[in-house]
Amino acid sequence: MKFGISTFVTDEGIRPTSLASALEERGFDALFLAEHSHIPVSRESPYPGGGDLPRHYYRTLDPFVALSAAAAVTERLLLATGVALLVQRDVIHTANEAASLDVVSDGRFALGVGVGWNREEMRNHGTDPRTRGALLDEQLQALRALWTEEQAEFHGRLVDFDPVYAWPKPVSSPHPPIYVGGESPAALARLAAYGDAWLPRGDTEPAEIGAVLRSLAEQGRADVPVTIFGAGRAEDRLAGWAEAGVERVAFDLPTLPESETLTVLDELAALAARHSG
Structure with a gap:
Protein backbone atom coordinates (compact mmCIF):
# COMPACT_ATOMS: atom_id res chain seq x y z
CA MET A 1 0.00 0.00 0.00
CA LYS A 2 1.26 3.46 -0.92
CA PHE A 3 0.93 6.64 1.13
CA GLY A 4 0.27 10.25 0.25
CA ILE A 5 -0.99 13.45 1.83
CA SER A 6 -4.27 15.34 1.52
CA THR A 7 -4.38 18.91 2.78
CA PHE A 8 -5.39 22.54 2.36
CA VAL A 9 -2.56 24.80 1.19
CA THR A 10 -3.14 28.38 2.33
CA ASP A 11 -1.32 31.69 2.53
CA GLU A 12 -0.71 31.03 6.25
CA GLY A 13 0.84 27.55 6.06
CA ILE A 14 3.76 25.80 4.43
CA ARG A 15 4.41 26.80 0.82
CA GLU A 25 12.11 13.33 0.42
CA ARG A 26 10.09 11.26 2.92
CA GLY A 27 8.85 8.72 0.41
CA PHE A 28 5.24 9.86 0.05
CA ASP A 29 3.94 9.24 -3.46
CA ALA A 30 1.04 11.71 -3.84
CA LEU A 31 -0.27 15.14 -2.86
CA PHE A 32 -4.04 15.84 -2.95
CA LEU A 33 -5.04 19.50 -2.57
CA ALA A 34 -8.49 20.78 -1.65
CA GLU A 35 -10.37 23.59 -3.35
CA HIS A 36 -12.72 26.34 -2.21
CA SER A 37 -12.90 29.45 -4.37
CA HIS A 38 -14.38 31.50 -1.50
CA ILE A 39 -16.65 31.21 1.51
CA PRO A 40 -19.88 33.27 1.53
CA VAL A 41 -20.30 35.49 4.59
CA SER A 42 -23.92 34.41 4.93
CA ARG A 43 -24.01 30.62 4.96
CA GLU A 44 -26.72 28.18 5.95
CA SER A 45 -25.02 25.01 4.66
CA PRO A 46 -23.68 23.17 7.71
CA TYR A 47 -20.02 22.19 7.79
CA PRO A 48 -19.92 18.40 7.27
CA GLY A 49 -17.31 18.02 9.99
CA GLY A 50 -19.58 19.66 12.56
CA GLY A 51 -19.06 22.89 14.47
CA ASP A 52 -17.48 26.02 13.05
CA LEU A 53 -15.90 26.03 9.62
CA PRO A 54 -12.10 25.73 10.07
CA ARG A 55 -9.99 28.75 9.22
CA HIS A 56 -8.14 27.07 6.32
CA TYR A 57 -11.36 26.84 4.29
CA TYR A 58 -11.35 30.63 3.97
CA ARG A 59 -7.77 30.91 2.70
CA THR A 60 -7.21 28.05 0.26
CA LEU A 61 -4.85 28.60 -2.67
CA ASP A 62 -6.09 27.60 -6.11
CA PRO A 63 -5.11 23.91 -6.35
CA PHE A 64 -4.02 24.04 -10.00
CA VAL A 65 -1.64 26.92 -9.28
CA ALA A 66 -0.28 25.27 -6.12
CA LEU A 67 0.16 21.90 -7.85
CA SER A 68 1.97 23.56 -10.75
CA ALA A 69 4.43 25.03 -8.26
CA ALA A 70 4.81 21.58 -6.69
CA ALA A 71 5.45 20.05 -10.13
CA ALA A 72 8.43 22.35 -10.65
CA VAL A 73 10.32 21.01 -7.61
CA THR A 74 9.47 17.29 -7.79
CA GLU A 75 10.09 14.38 -10.15
CA ARG A 76 7.93 11.50 -8.93
CA LEU A 77 5.08 12.90 -6.83
CA LEU A 78 1.53 12.37 -8.10
CA LEU A 79 -0.16 15.79 -8.12
CA ALA A 80 -3.92 15.66 -7.59
CA THR A 81 -6.94 17.73 -6.70
CA GLY A 82 -8.78 16.45 -3.68
CA VAL A 83 -11.28 17.51 -4.61
CA ALA A 84 -11.82 20.04 -7.38
CA LEU A 85 -15.28 21.55 -7.18
CA LEU A 86 -15.93 21.06 -10.86
CA VAL A 87 -19.57 22.14 -10.68
CA GLN A 88 -18.38 25.64 -9.73
CA ARG A 89 -16.01 25.80 -12.70
CA ASP A 90 -16.20 26.39 -16.42
CA VAL A 91 -15.50 22.98 -17.91
CA ILE A 92 -13.45 24.24 -20.88
CA HIS A 93 -11.17 26.33 -18.66
CA THR A 94 -10.78 23.37 -16.31
CA ALA A 95 -9.89 21.06 -19.20
CA ASN A 96 -7.19 23.51 -20.25
CA GLU A 97 -5.81 23.97 -16.72
CA ALA A 98 -5.74 20.23 -16.08
CA ALA A 99 -4.11 19.40 -19.41
CA SER A 100 -1.54 22.16 -18.93
CA LEU A 101 -0.65 20.83 -15.47
CA ASP A 102 -0.38 17.31 -16.88
CA VAL A 103 2.01 18.58 -19.57
CA VAL A 104 4.28 20.56 -17.25
CA SER A 105 4.40 17.69 -14.73
CA ASP A 106 5.18 15.08 -17.43
CA GLY A 107 1.96 13.16 -16.81
CA ARG A 108 1.83 13.27 -13.02
CA PHE A 109 -1.60 14.88 -12.62
CA ALA A 110 -4.83 13.27 -11.39
CA LEU A 111 -8.20 15.01 -11.21
CA GLY A 112 -10.12 14.32 -8.02
CA VAL A 113 -13.69 15.58 -8.20
CA GLY A 114 -16.73 15.87 -5.97
CA VAL A 115 -20.10 17.61 -5.93
CA GLY A 116 -19.29 19.75 -2.89
CA TRP A 117 -21.47 20.72 0.10
CA ASN A 118 -21.51 24.53 0.36
CA ARG A 119 -24.70 25.47 -1.47
CA GLU A 120 -24.17 29.22 -1.06
CA GLU A 121 -20.72 28.92 -2.63
CA MET A 122 -22.22 27.04 -5.59
CA ARG A 123 -24.95 29.62 -6.09
CA ASN A 124 -22.37 32.41 -6.27
CA HIS A 125 -20.96 30.61 -9.31
CA GLY A 126 -24.38 30.32 -10.91
CA THR A 127 -24.71 26.63 -10.06
CA ASP A 128 -28.05 25.22 -8.94
CA PRO A 129 -27.29 22.88 -6.01
CA ARG A 130 -30.29 20.74 -6.95
CA THR A 131 -28.72 19.69 -10.26
CA ARG A 132 -25.06 19.58 -9.26
CA GLY A 133 -24.82 15.79 -9.56
CA ALA A 134 -26.23 15.77 -13.07
CA LEU A 135 -23.97 18.70 -13.97
CA LEU A 136 -20.86 16.89 -12.73
CA ASP A 137 -21.76 13.77 -14.72
CA GLU A 138 -22.00 15.82 -17.91
CA GLN A 139 -18.82 17.74 -17.14
CA LEU A 140 -16.84 14.53 -16.75
CA GLN A 141 -18.03 13.34 -20.14
CA ALA A 142 -17.21 16.72 -21.68
CA LEU A 143 -13.74 16.72 -20.12
CA ARG A 144 -12.91 13.40 -21.72
CA ALA A 145 -13.98 14.74 -25.10
CA LEU A 146 -11.94 17.93 -24.68
CA TRP A 147 -8.87 15.96 -23.64
CA THR A 148 -8.98 13.25 -26.31
CA GLU A 149 -10.73 14.55 -29.45
CA GLU A 150 -9.19 16.87 -32.03
CA GLN A 151 -12.54 18.57 -32.57
CA ALA A 152 -14.42 18.12 -29.32
CA GLU A 153 -18.10 18.74 -28.85
CA PHE A 154 -20.68 17.89 -26.22
CA HIS A 155 -24.43 18.30 -26.17
CA GLY A 156 -26.10 17.66 -22.84
CA ARG A 157 -28.87 19.21 -20.82
CA LEU A 158 -26.52 21.31 -18.67
CA VAL A 159 -23.29 21.33 -20.69
CA ASP A 160 -23.45 22.18 -24.36
CA PHE A 161 -20.86 23.30 -26.89
CA ASP A 162 -20.30 22.88 -30.62
CA PRO A 163 -16.99 21.51 -32.03
CA VAL A 164 -13.92 23.25 -30.58
CA TYR A 165 -10.16 22.93 -30.76
CA ALA A 166 -8.90 22.48 -27.21
CA TRP A 167 -5.15 22.28 -26.73
CA PRO A 168 -2.85 21.26 -25.17
CA LYS A 169 -3.87 17.63 -24.89
CA PRO A 170 -2.70 15.80 -21.76
CA VAL A 171 0.41 13.65 -22.04
CA SER A 172 -1.24 10.99 -19.85
CA SER A 173 -2.89 8.30 -21.94
CA PRO A 174 -5.73 8.40 -22.66
CA HIS A 175 -6.09 11.30 -20.18
CA PRO A 176 -5.33 12.09 -16.52
CA PRO A 177 -7.12 9.66 -14.22
CA ILE A 178 -10.40 10.90 -12.78
CA TYR A 179 -10.76 10.13 -9.06
CA VAL A 180 -14.41 10.26 -8.00
CA GLY A 181 -14.96 11.32 -4.40
CA GLY A 182 -17.82 10.24 -2.15
CA GLU A 183 -19.57 7.14 -0.89
CA GLY A 195 -14.39 7.38 -12.97
CA ASP A 196 -10.97 5.80 -13.20
CA ALA A 197 -10.38 5.57 -9.44
CA TRP A 198 -12.30 5.99 -6.19
CA LEU A 199 -11.58 8.57 -3.49
CA PRO A 200 -13.57 7.65 -0.37
CA ARG A 201 -13.16 9.64 2.83
CA GLY A 202 -11.12 8.62 5.84
CA ASP A 203 -14.07 7.40 7.90
CA THR A 204 -14.96 4.73 5.32
CA GLU A 205 -14.69 1.28 6.89
CA PRO A 206 -12.63 -1.47 5.23
CA ALA A 207 -15.74 -3.65 4.92
CA GLU A 208 -17.47 -0.93 2.89
CA ILE A 209 -14.44 -0.64 0.62
CA GLY A 210 -14.53 -4.36 -0.05
CA ALA A 211 -18.26 -4.34 -0.75
CA VAL A 212 -17.97 -1.48 -3.24
CA LEU A 213 -15.07 -3.14 -5.05
CA ARG A 214 -17.04 -6.37 -5.36
CA SER A 215 -20.03 -4.46 -6.72
CA LEU A 216 -17.85 -2.68 -9.27
CA ALA A 217 -16.36 -5.99 -10.37
CA GLU A 218 -19.87 -7.37 -10.93
CA GLN A 219 -20.52 -4.33 -13.17
CA GLY A 220 -17.45 -5.13 -15.23
CA ARG A 221 -15.22 -2.59 -13.44
CA ALA A 222 -12.62 -4.83 -11.84
CA ASP A 223 -9.40 -3.48 -10.36
CA VAL A 224 -10.59 0.09 -9.71
CA PRO A 225 -7.81 1.80 -7.72
CA VAL A 226 -8.81 3.20 -4.32
CA THR A 227 -7.18 6.09 -2.48
CA ILE A 228 -8.44 6.88 1.02
CA PHE A 229 -8.77 10.66 1.33
CA GLY A 230 -8.15 12.49 4.60
CA ALA A 231 -7.13 9.39 6.55
CA GLY A 232 -6.37 9.34 10.25
CA ARG A 233 -3.68 7.40 12.07
CA ALA A 234 -5.57 4.37 13.42
CA GLU A 235 -3.28 1.44 12.66
CA ASP A 236 -6.00 -1.20 12.77
CA ARG A 237 -7.93 0.69 10.11
CA LEU A 238 -4.78 1.06 7.99
CA ALA A 239 -4.30 -2.70 8.15
CA GLY A 240 -7.95 -3.26 7.28
CA TRP A 241 -7.75 -0.98 4.27
CA ALA A 242 -4.69 -2.85 3.01
CA GLU A 243 -6.52 -6.15 3.35
CA ALA A 244 -9.53 -4.71 1.50
CA GLY A 245 -7.35 -3.85 -1.50
CA VAL A 246 -6.77 -0.12 -1.03
CA GLU A 247 -3.97 1.12 -3.28
CA ARG A 248 -3.10 4.31 -1.39
CA VAL A 249 -3.85 6.10 1.85
CA ALA A 250 -3.65 9.90 1.79
CA PHE A 251 -3.19 11.06 5.38
CA ASP A 252 -4.97 14.22 6.50
CA LEU A 253 -2.30 16.88 7.07
CA PRO A 254 -3.26 19.91 9.18
CA THR A 255 -2.47 23.33 7.72
CA LEU A 256 0.49 24.59 9.74
CA PRO A 257 3.65 26.68 9.33
CA GLU A 258 6.61 24.92 7.74
CA SER A 259 8.52 23.79 10.84
CA GLU A 260 5.41 22.30 12.45
CA THR A 261 4.36 20.66 9.18
CA LEU A 262 7.72 18.94 8.81
CA THR A 263 7.41 17.49 12.32
CA VAL A 264 3.99 16.05 11.50
CA LEU A 265 5.30 14.66 8.20
CA ASP A 266 8.10 12.86 10.03
CA GLU A 267 5.51 11.22 12.28
CA LEU A 268 3.33 10.22 9.33
CA ALA A 269 6.30 8.89 7.39
CA ALA A 270 7.21 6.63 10.30
CA LEU A 271 3.61 5.38 10.45
CA ALA A 272 3.55 4.78 6.69
CA ALA A 273 6.80 2.81 6.86
CA ARG A 274 5.15 0.31 9.22
CA HIS A 275 2.35 -0.34 6.72
CA SER A 276 4.03 -0.01 3.31
CA GLY A 277 4.10 -2.87 0.89
Missing part, protein backbone atom coordinates in the same frame (compact mmCIF):
# COMPACT_ATOMS: atom_id res chain seq x y z
CA PRO A 16 3.42 24.24 -1.83
CA THR A 17 7.01 23.98 -3.07
CA SER A 18 8.40 23.24 0.38
CA LEU A 19 5.59 20.80 1.08
CA ALA A 20 6.04 18.90 -2.17
CA SER A 21 9.80 18.60 -1.73
CA ALA A 22 9.34 17.38 1.83
CA LEU A 23 6.86 14.73 0.71
CA GLU A 24 9.14 13.35 -1.97
CA SER A 184 -23.23 7.89 -1.68
CA PRO A 185 -25.16 5.77 -4.21
CA ALA A 186 -24.97 8.68 -6.68
CA ALA A 187 -21.19 8.98 -6.23
CA LEU A 188 -20.71 5.24 -6.71
CA ALA A 189 -22.85 5.29 -9.86
CA ARG A 190 -20.71 8.18 -11.11
CA LEU A 191 -17.57 6.19 -10.33
CA ALA A 192 -18.83 3.15 -12.24
CA ALA A 193 -19.84 5.24 -15.26
CA TYR A 194 -17.15 7.91 -15.53
Whole structure:
Protein backbone atom coordinates (compact mmCIF):
# COMPACT_ATOMS: atom_id res chain seq x y z
CA MET A 1 0.00 0.00 0.00
CA LYS A 2 1.26 3.46 -0.92
CA PHE A 3 0.93 6.64 1.13
CA GLY A 4 0.27 10.25 0.25
CA ILE A 5 -0.99 13.45 1.83
CA SER A 6 -4.27 15.34 1.52
CA THR A 7 -4.38 18.91 2.78
CA PHE A 8 -5.39 22.54 2.36
CA VAL A 9 -2.56 24.80 1.19
CA THR A 10 -3.14 28.38 2.33
CA ASP A 11 -1.32 31.69 2.53
CA GLU A 12 -0.71 31.03 6.25
CA GLY A 13 0.84 27.55 6.06
CA ILE A 14 3.76 25.80 4.43
CA ARG A 15 4.41 26.80 0.82
CA PRO A 16 3.42 24.24 -1.83
CA THR A 17 7.01 23.98 -3.07
CA SER A 18 8.40 23.24 0.38
CA LEU A 19 5.59 20.80 1.08
CA ALA A 20 6.04 18.90 -2.17
CA SER A 21 9.80 18.60 -1.73
CA ALA A 22 9.34 17.38 1.83
CA LEU A 23 6.86 14.73 0.71
CA GLU A 24 9.14 13.35 -1.97
CA GLU A 25 12.11 13.33 0.42
CA ARG A 26 10.09 11.26 2.92
CA GLY A 27 8.85 8.72 0.41
CA PHE A 28 5.24 9.86 0.05
CA ASP A 29 3.94 9.24 -3.46
CA ALA A 30 1.04 11.71 -3.84
CA LEU A 31 -0.27 15.14 -2.86
CA PHE A 32 -4.04 15.84 -2.95
CA LEU A 33 -5.04 19.50 -2.57
CA ALA A 34 -8.49 20.78 -1.65
CA GLU A 35 -10.37 23.59 -3.35
CA HIS A 36 -12.72 26.34 -2.21
CA SER A 37 -12.90 29.45 -4.37
CA HIS A 38 -14.38 31.50 -1.50
CA ILE A 39 -16.65 31.21 1.51
CA PRO A 40 -19.88 33.27 1.53
CA VAL A 41 -20.30 35.49 4.59
CA SER A 42 -23.92 34.41 4.93
CA ARG A 43 -24.01 30.62 4.96
CA GLU A 44 -26.72 28.18 5.95
CA SER A 45 -25.02 25.01 4.66
CA PRO A 46 -23.68 23.17 7.71
CA TYR A 47 -20.02 22.19 7.79
CA PRO A 48 -19.92 18.40 7.27
CA GLY A 49 -17.31 18.02 9.99
CA GLY A 50 -19.58 19.66 12.56
CA GLY A 51 -19.06 22.89 14.47
CA ASP A 52 -17.48 26.02 13.05
CA LEU A 53 -15.90 26.03 9.62
CA PRO A 54 -12.10 25.73 10.07
CA ARG A 55 -9.99 28.75 9.22
CA HIS A 56 -8.14 27.07 6.32
CA TYR A 57 -11.36 26.84 4.29
CA TYR A 58 -11.35 30.63 3.97
CA ARG A 59 -7.77 30.91 2.70
CA THR A 60 -7.21 28.05 0.26
CA LEU A 61 -4.85 28.60 -2.67
CA ASP A 62 -6.09 27.60 -6.11
CA PRO A 63 -5.11 23.91 -6.35
CA PHE A 64 -4.02 24.04 -10.00
CA VAL A 65 -1.64 26.92 -9.28
CA ALA A 66 -0.28 25.27 -6.12
CA LEU A 67 0.16 21.90 -7.85
CA SER A 68 1.97 23.56 -10.75
CA ALA A 69 4.43 25.03 -8.26
CA ALA A 70 4.81 21.58 -6.69
CA ALA A 71 5.45 20.05 -10.13
CA ALA A 72 8.43 22.35 -10.65
CA VAL A 73 10.32 21.01 -7.61
CA THR A 74 9.47 17.29 -7.79
CA GLU A 75 10.09 14.38 -10.15
CA ARG A 76 7.93 11.50 -8.93
CA LEU A 77 5.08 12.90 -6.83
CA LEU A 78 1.53 12.37 -8.10
CA LEU A 79 -0.16 15.79 -8.12
CA ALA A 80 -3.92 15.66 -7.59
CA THR A 81 -6.94 17.73 -6.70
CA GLY A 82 -8.78 16.45 -3.68
CA VAL A 83 -11.28 17.51 -4.61
CA ALA A 84 -11.82 20.04 -7.38
CA LEU A 85 -15.28 21.55 -7.18
CA LEU A 86 -15.93 21.06 -10.86
CA VAL A 87 -19.57 22.14 -10.68
CA GLN A 88 -18.38 25.64 -9.73
CA ARG A 89 -16.01 25.80 -12.70
CA ASP A 90 -16.20 26.39 -16.42
CA VAL A 91 -15.50 22.98 -17.91
CA ILE A 92 -13.45 24.24 -20.88
CA HIS A 93 -11.17 26.33 -18.66
CA THR A 94 -10.78 23.37 -16.31
CA ALA A 95 -9.89 21.06 -19.20
CA ASN A 96 -7.19 23.51 -20.25
CA GLU A 97 -5.81 23.97 -16.72
CA ALA A 98 -5.74 20.23 -16.08
CA ALA A 99 -4.11 19.40 -19.41
CA SER A 100 -1.54 22.16 -18.93
CA LEU A 101 -0.65 20.83 -15.47
CA ASP A 102 -0.38 17.31 -16.88
CA VAL A 103 2.01 18.58 -19.57
CA VAL A 104 4.28 20.56 -17.25
CA SER A 105 4.40 17.69 -14.73
CA ASP A 106 5.18 15.08 -17.43
CA GLY A 107 1.96 13.16 -16.81
CA ARG A 108 1.83 13.27 -13.02
CA PHE A 109 -1.60 14.88 -12.62
CA ALA A 110 -4.83 13.27 -11.39
CA LEU A 111 -8.20 15.01 -11.21
CA GLY A 112 -10.12 14.32 -8.02
CA VAL A 113 -13.69 15.58 -8.20
CA GLY A 114 -16.73 15.87 -5.97
CA VAL A 115 -20.10 17.61 -5.93
CA GLY A 116 -19.29 19.75 -2.89
CA TRP A 117 -21.47 20.72 0.10
CA ASN A 118 -21.51 24.53 0.36
CA ARG A 119 -24.70 25.47 -1.47
CA GLU A 120 -24.17 29.22 -1.06
CA GLU A 121 -20.72 28.92 -2.63
CA MET A 122 -22.22 27.04 -5.59
CA ARG A 123 -24.95 29.62 -6.09
CA ASN A 124 -22.37 32.41 -6.27
CA HIS A 125 -20.96 30.61 -9.31
CA GLY A 126 -24.38 30.32 -10.91
CA THR A 127 -24.71 26.63 -10.06
CA ASP A 128 -28.05 25.22 -8.94
CA PRO A 129 -27.29 22.88 -6.01
CA ARG A 130 -30.29 20.74 -6.95
CA THR A 131 -28.72 19.69 -10.26
CA ARG A 132 -25.06 19.58 -9.26
CA GLY A 133 -24.82 15.79 -9.56
CA ALA A 134 -26.23 15.77 -13.07
CA LEU A 135 -23.97 18.70 -13.97
CA LEU A 136 -20.86 16.89 -12.73
CA ASP A 137 -21.76 13.77 -14.72
CA GLU A 138 -22.00 15.82 -17.91
CA GLN A 139 -18.82 17.74 -17.14
CA LEU A 140 -16.84 14.53 -16.75
CA GLN A 141 -18.03 13.34 -20.14
CA ALA A 142 -17.21 16.72 -21.68
CA LEU A 143 -13.74 16.72 -20.12
CA ARG A 144 -12.91 13.40 -21.72
CA ALA A 145 -13.98 14.74 -25.10
CA LEU A 146 -11.94 17.93 -24.68
CA TRP A 147 -8.87 15.96 -23.64
CA THR A 148 -8.98 13.25 -26.31
CA GLU A 149 -10.73 14.55 -29.45
CA GLU A 150 -9.19 16.87 -32.03
CA GLN A 151 -12.54 18.57 -32.57
CA ALA A 152 -14.42 18.12 -29.32
CA GLU A 153 -18.10 18.74 -28.85
CA PHE A 154 -20.68 17.89 -26.22
CA HIS A 155 -24.43 18.30 -26.17
CA GLY A 156 -26.10 17.66 -22.84
CA ARG A 157 -28.87 19.21 -20.82
CA LEU A 158 -26.52 21.31 -18.67
CA VAL A 159 -23.29 21.33 -20.69
CA ASP A 160 -23.45 22.18 -24.36
CA PHE A 161 -20.86 23.30 -26.89
CA ASP A 162 -20.30 22.88 -30.62
CA PRO A 163 -16.99 21.51 -32.03
CA VAL A 164 -13.92 23.25 -30.58
CA TYR A 165 -10.16 22.93 -30.76
CA ALA A 166 -8.90 22.48 -27.21
CA TRP A 167 -5.15 22.28 -26.73
CA PRO A 168 -2.85 21.26 -25.17
CA LYS A 169 -3.87 17.63 -24.89
CA PRO A 170 -2.70 15.80 -21.76
CA VAL A 171 0.41 13.65 -22.04
CA SER A 172 -1.24 10.99 -19.85
CA SER A 173 -2.89 8.30 -21.94
CA PRO A 174 -5.73 8.40 -22.66
CA HIS A 175 -6.09 11.30 -20.18
CA PRO A 176 -5.33 12.09 -16.52
CA PRO A 177 -7.12 9.66 -14.22
CA ILE A 178 -10.40 10.90 -12.78
CA TYR A 179 -10.76 10.13 -9.06
CA VAL A 180 -14.41 10.26 -8.00
CA GLY A 181 -14.96 11.32 -4.40
CA GLY A 182 -17.82 10.24 -2.15
CA GLU A 183 -19.57 7.14 -0.89
CA SER A 184 -23.23 7.89 -1.68
CA PRO A 185 -25.16 5.77 -4.21
CA ALA A 186 -24.97 8.68 -6.68
CA ALA A 187 -21.19 8.98 -6.23
CA LEU A 188 -20.71 5.24 -6.71
CA ALA A 189 -22.85 5.29 -9.86
CA ARG A 190 -20.71 8.18 -11.11
CA LEU A 191 -17.57 6.19 -10.33
CA ALA A 192 -18.83 3.15 -12.24
CA ALA A 193 -19.84 5.24 -15.26
CA TYR A 194 -17.15 7.91 -15.53
CA GLY A 195 -14.39 7.38 -12.97
CA ASP A 196 -10.97 5.80 -13.20
CA ALA A 197 -10.38 5.57 -9.44
CA TRP A 198 -12.30 5.99 -6.19
CA LEU A 199 -11.58 8.57 -3.49
CA PRO A 200 -13.57 7.65 -0.37
CA ARG A 201 -13.16 9.64 2.83
CA GLY A 202 -11.12 8.62 5.84
CA ASP A 203 -14.07 7.40 7.90
CA THR A 204 -14.96 4.73 5.32
CA GLU A 205 -14.69 1.28 6.89
CA PRO A 206 -12.63 -1.47 5.23
CA ALA A 207 -15.74 -3.65 4.92
CA GLU A 208 -17.47 -0.93 2.89
CA ILE A 209 -14.44 -0.64 0.62
CA GLY A 210 -14.53 -4.36 -0.05
CA ALA A 211 -18.26 -4.34 -0.75
CA VAL A 212 -17.97 -1.48 -3.24
CA LEU A 213 -15.07 -3.14 -5.05
CA ARG A 214 -17.04 -6.37 -5.36
CA SER A 215 -20.03 -4.46 -6.72
CA LEU A 216 -17.85 -2.68 -9.27
CA ALA A 217 -16.36 -5.99 -10.37
CA GLU A 218 -19.87 -7.37 -10.93
CA GLN A 219 -20.52 -4.33 -13.17
CA GLY A 220 -17.45 -5.13 -15.23
CA ARG A 221 -15.22 -2.59 -13.44
CA ALA A 222 -12.62 -4.83 -11.84
CA ASP A 223 -9.40 -3.48 -10.36
CA VAL A 224 -10.59 0.09 -9.71
CA PRO A 225 -7.81 1.80 -7.72
CA VAL A 226 -8.81 3.20 -4.32
CA THR A 227 -7.18 6.09 -2.48
CA ILE A 228 -8.44 6.88 1.02
CA PHE A 229 -8.77 10.66 1.33
CA GLY A 230 -8.15 12.49 4.60
CA ALA A 231 -7.13 9.39 6.55
CA GLY A 232 -6.37 9.34 10.25
CA ARG A 233 -3.68 7.40 12.07
CA ALA A 234 -5.57 4.37 13.42
CA GLU A 235 -3.28 1.44 12.66
CA ASP A 236 -6.00 -1.20 12.77
CA ARG A 237 -7.93 0.69 10.11
CA LEU A 238 -4.78 1.06 7.99
CA ALA A 239 -4.30 -2.70 8.15
CA GLY A 240 -7.95 -3.26 7.28
CA TRP A 241 -7.75 -0.98 4.27
CA ALA A 242 -4.69 -2.85 3.01
CA GLU A 243 -6.52 -6.15 3.35
CA ALA A 244 -9.53 -4.71 1.50
CA GLY A 245 -7.35 -3.85 -1.50
CA VAL A 246 -6.77 -0.12 -1.03
CA GLU A 247 -3.97 1.12 -3.28
CA ARG A 248 -3.10 4.31 -1.39
CA VAL A 249 -3.85 6.10 1.85
CA ALA A 250 -3.65 9.90 1.79
CA PHE A 251 -3.19 11.06 5.38
CA ASP A 252 -4.97 14.22 6.50
CA LEU A 253 -2.30 16.88 7.07
CA PRO A 254 -3.26 19.91 9.18
CA THR A 255 -2.47 23.33 7.72
CA LEU A 256 0.49 24.59 9.74
CA PRO A 257 3.65 26.68 9.33
CA GLU A 258 6.61 24.92 7.74
CA SER A 259 8.52 23.79 10.84
CA GLU A 260 5.41 22.30 12.45
CA THR A 261 4.36 20.66 9.18
CA LEU A 262 7.72 18.94 8.81
CA THR A 263 7.41 17.49 12.32
CA VAL A 264 3.99 16.05 11.50
CA LEU A 265 5.30 14.66 8.20
CA ASP A 266 8.10 12.86 10.03
CA GLU A 267 5.51 11.22 12.28
CA LEU A 268 3.33 10.22 9.33
CA ALA A 269 6.30 8.89 7.39
CA ALA A 270 7.21 6.63 10.30
CA LEU A 271 3.61 5.38 10.45
CA ALA A 272 3.55 4.78 6.69
CA ALA A 273 6.80 2.81 6.86
CA ARG A 274 5.15 0.31 9.22
CA HIS A 275 2.35 -0.34 6.72
CA SER A 276 4.03 -0.01 3.31
CA GLY A 277 4.10 -2.87 0.89
